[in-house]
Amino acid sequence: MEQEEALSVAEEFVATRKVRERFPEWVLESTVFRGEHTLVGRREGIGPVLAFLRDDPELRFDFLADLTAVDHLPRQPRFLVVYHLKSLPHNHRLRVKVPVPEEDPEIETATGVWPGAEWLEREVYDLFGIRFRNHPDLRRILMPDEWEGHPLRKDFPMGKVAVNFDKTRGK
Amino acid sequence: MAHPAAPEIRTETMVLNMGPQHPSTHGVLRLVLELDGETIIRCVPHIGYLHTGFENTFEDKTFHQVIPITDRMDYLAPLSNNLAYCLAVEKLLGLEVPERAQYLRVILVELQRIASHLVWLGTHGLDLGAVTPFWHTFRERDMILDLFEGISGVRMMTSHIRIGGLALDILPGWADQLREFLRIFPKRVDDYEGLLTRNRIWVQRTQGIGVLSAADAIALGVSGPVLRASGVAHDLRKAEPYCGYERFDFEVPVGQNGDVYDRYRVRLAEMRQSHRIITQALEGLPEGDFKIRDWRYTLPTRQEIKTSMEALIFHFKFVSEGFSAPVGEVYRPIEGPKGEIGFYIVSDGGRKPWRCRVRPPSFVNLQALPKIAEGRLIADLVAMIGSIDIVLGEVDR
Numbered sequence: 001m002e003q004e005e006a007l008s009v010a011e012e013f014v015a016t017r018k019v020r021e022r023f024p025e026w027v028l029e030s031t032v033f034r035g036e037h038t039l040v041g042r043r044e045g046i047g048p049v050l051a052f053l054r055d056d057p058e059l060r061f062d063f064l065a066d067l068t069a070v071d072h073l074p075r076q077p078r079f080l081v082v083y084h085l086k087s088l089p090h091n092h093r094l095r096v097k098v099p100v101p102e103e104d105p106e107i108e109t110a111t112g113v114w115p116g117a118e119w120l121e122r123e124v125y126d127l128f129g130i131r132f133r134n135h136p137d138l139r140r141i142l143m144p145d146e147w148e149g150h151p152l153r154k155d156f157p158m159g160k161v162a163v164n165f166d167k168t169r170g171k
Numbered sequence: 172m173a174h175p176a177a178p179e180i181r182t183e184t185m186v187l188n189m190g191p192q193h194p195s196t197h198g199v200l201r202l203v204l205e206l207d208g209e210t211i212i213r214c215v216p217h218i219g220y221l222h223t224g225f226e227n228t229f230e231d232k233t234f235h236q237v238i239p240i241t242d243r244m245d246y247l248a249p250l251s252n253n254l255a256y257c258l259a260v261e262k263l264l265g266l267e268v269p270e271r272a273q274y275l276r277v278i279l280v281e282l283q284r285i286a287s288h289l290v291w292l293g294t295h296g297l298d299l300g301a302v303t304p305f306w307h308t309f310r311e312r313d314m315i316l317d318l319f320e321g322i323s324g325v326r327m328m329t330s331h332i333r334i335g336g337l338a339l340d341i342l343p344g345w346a347d348q349l350r351e352f353l354r355i356f357p358k359r360v361d362d363y364e365g366l367l368t369r370n371r372i373w374v375q376r377t378q379g380i381g382v383l384s385a386a387d388a389i390a391l392g393v394s395g396p397v398l399r400a401s402g403v404a405h406d407l408r409k410a411e412p413y414c415g416y417e418r419f420d421f422e423v424p425v426g427q428n429g430d431v432y433d434r435y436r437v438r439l440a441e442m443r444q445s446h447r448i449i450t451q452a453l454e455g456l457p458e459g460d461f462k463i464r465d466w467r468y469t470l471p472t473r474q475e476i477k478t479s480m481e482a483l484i485f486h487f488k489f490v491s492e493g494f495s496a497p498v499g500e501v502y503r504p505i506e507g508p509k510g511e512i513g514f515y516i517v518s519d520g521g522r523k524p525w526r527c528r529v530r531p532p533s534f535v536n537l538q539a540l541p542k543i544a545e546g547r548l549i550a551d552l553v554a555m556i557g558s559i560d561i562v563l564g565e566v567d568r
Contacts, residue, residue, distance in 0.1 A: 088389060
């Protein structure tokens with residue numbers, strides 16, 4: 001019963017409703033937890049959905065608050081790319097989650113929709129190893145350029161690798 | 172003999188490395204600048220020199236143990252970081268914090284906002300050759316640090332805001348110390364304004380410099396005073412109130428031109444508004460508990476431990492293994508001194524966060540630097556860096 005109620009609350013939210021109407025094939029799931037609305041959708045076709053979320057007059061998610069990823073090892077698909085959107089005109093928020101598989105960790109960039117995604121996507125690429133297609137400048141941002149591995153992956157060995165300064169490796 | 176046609180003058184651009192040890196880059200920011208004479212053609216920030224993997228460390232700590240690490244991100248505003256984290260965990264757990272704790276939290280984070288803005292004002296002035304304000308602002312900041320010391324015993328890394336409330340209630344005499352600060356502070360802000368607001372050198376070095384339009388600011392995800400200086404009246408204390416901010420009467424200062432000067436004006440006005448909020452919160456400070464009484468999520472008080480066996484057991488369990496949170500995910504942003512700071516916590520039902528991501532305002536705001544610097548003179552670059560108000564501890568995390 002409680003679940004049904006939560007489900008109907010999720011469906012009532014204007015963003016969930018409109019995205020479901022417009023992209024019925026894209027939506028995988030919509031949830032609400034502690035008053036926060038989440039849409040889970042497919043990796044394919046994420047670009048038009050994000051542009052729709054930004055441009056639709058009733059939604060107007062013009063502010064990309066955050067873009068990050070979660071590693072759900074050993075669950076498959078392993079990664080989730082998470083967008084936290086905010087609409088300044090309507091003062092509402094939405095979280096969009098997109099599953100990304102381990103064997104092909106790639107997703108379309110959001111920099112075309114929100115230029116502010118540039119560094120956030122670089123960080124996700126750096127720390128999770130998820131590539132963003134058509135990103136203007138996809139380089140590591142926090143770790144050194146010659147670093148191997150992606151530290152926020154759950155299988156990255158924590159504190160078990162000696163890290164010595166090596167003149168021959170640096171630039 | 173006829174002169175041959177004057178050869179075409181060919182100039183080459185120069186690549187200049189600025190930082191990471193440059194004093195005006197506020198830490199370890201490194202900028203690679205491509206210059207045509209004195210004009211910046213390209214500005215590429217290189218960050219990561221302070222990267223210590225905070226988000227990775229969070230995943231290895233219990234929910235309570237994360238708090239002191241959050242202090243060390245934006246080390247000029249540790250209490251704001253604490254609050255952002257604790258609000259997220261409380262939302263995840265579904266906790267309701269007592270009213271007195273909310274009022275005290277508001278007082279503390281507003282003091283923190285003033286302290287952070289004072290450091291910004293002092294160092295920003297220093298960058299541009301105005302040495303005097305630095306001594307003034309650090310004098311007042313010291314009063315605030317004394318207040319923090321009086322309430323928590325620590326001047327900077329206080330970790331005073333905890334899940335479910337505060338670490339300790341205020342001690343007798345602390346409110347008087349705060350009143351003394353509130354009494355002198357407005358006059359001191361007038362002094363800063365007297366030194367800078369109509370100072371010709373200051374105005375010439377800041378007006379029309381580093382202009383960021385409202386549309387660009389929103390598209391880049393810029394938040395906080397930088398966004399408001401561009402004319403967008405967005406403040407999370409008004410838009411999505413937390414800790415009972417809706418109870419207090421205050422304004423959101425907004426700029427018009429989005430230049431360095433407007434950012435200066437907005438931050439100064441914000442200090443006055445914070446002063447207003449603290450005054451109201453101190454007047455209306457209710458009696459009651461300074462934290463919840465659910466000992467699963469917070470340390471029992473000394474008195475309880477000494478008199479109740481159960482409290483002692485809860486204390487032991489809390490310290491030795493922590494508590495587990497329900498499965499779910501939350502994102503609860505607050506208006507920090509630098510902008511929207513929020514923690515995105517994913518819980519798998521365990522005692523440690525599965526993923527704990529911080530939305531760093533300095534990191535996102537810094538992204539606007541190439542946008543406002545390119546095409547401008549290199550001499551103005553330090554003014555622009557200063558006006559964004561970054562803390563590299565948070566940019567790199």
